[in-house]
Amino acid sequence: MSEFIRADGVHKSFRIDGGTVEVLKGVDLSIEKGEFIAIVGPSGAGKSTFLHLLGALDRPTAGEIFYENAGLGQMDDRRLAGFRNRTVGFIFQFHHLLPEFTALENVMMPLLVARRNRPQAREVAASLLRDVGLESRLSHRPSELSGGEQQRVAIARALGVDPKVVLADEPTGNLDTKTGDATFELLQWLNRERGLTFVMVTHNEKLAHRSDRIVTILDGRIAEKA
Ligand code: ADP
DSSP: OOEEEEEEEEEEEEEETTEEEEEEEEEEEEEETTOEEEEEOOTTSSHHHHHHHHTTSSOOSEEEEEETTEEGGGSOHHHHHHHHHHHEEEEOSSOOOOTTSOHHHHHHHHHHHTTOOHHHHHHHHHHHHHHTTOGGGTTOOGGGSOHHHHHHHHHHHHHTTOOSEEEEESTTTTSOHHHHHHHHHHHHHHHHHHOOEEEEEOSOHHHHHTSSEEEEEETTEEEEEO
């Protein structure tokens, strides 16, 4: 395996009420291609903030994130957005599906934004929904799907633009244990089948231990690597 993503001395501060809060205090992490990493740690430790920086949704205050040795800090906002759209898939605790659109249309949306034509977008979206076991739910709206099915649609949507890495923030946090386990197994299957790199923030110790590596963030720093 080879190094894919590197966080190098990453700091992040936020300005609030005239003061500054330092959330990340120098995070170093190297992620190999195809790894499945679980990020754990107490609430407020900086896990989501770090995931946002890895996904180029925000920029570090100091330090740098590299993808295959290319520093994201060198990119202007426009290039960074383009990089993010091509490279990163996001899955959140709450799926953020558009309620008035069907499962198929929700998965087609980022493909249309990426300028695929409609027939192409439809074909890719239907195939992804098949991959996540929802071939019989294409024309259901989110309210007509179970929580686990909604999260599967969100996973299919994240894969549409063929990302190189998937960043998942508490992807099972809103699901019961059984559905959460099944969702995690789907992510692991995608990791193995597609060689996709996964970084997952989770409070679920059991699922963290089923990942390739656990990274603990404590008070803005990496505490241990297992
Ligand atoms: P975790 O994911 O580990 O629970 P977060 O990364 O969400 O922690 O948040 C870490 C700390 O950073 C929290 O105290 C939170 O209030 C603060 N924080 C996160 N984002 C912002 C922001 N945009 N502005 C100000 N403070 C923030």
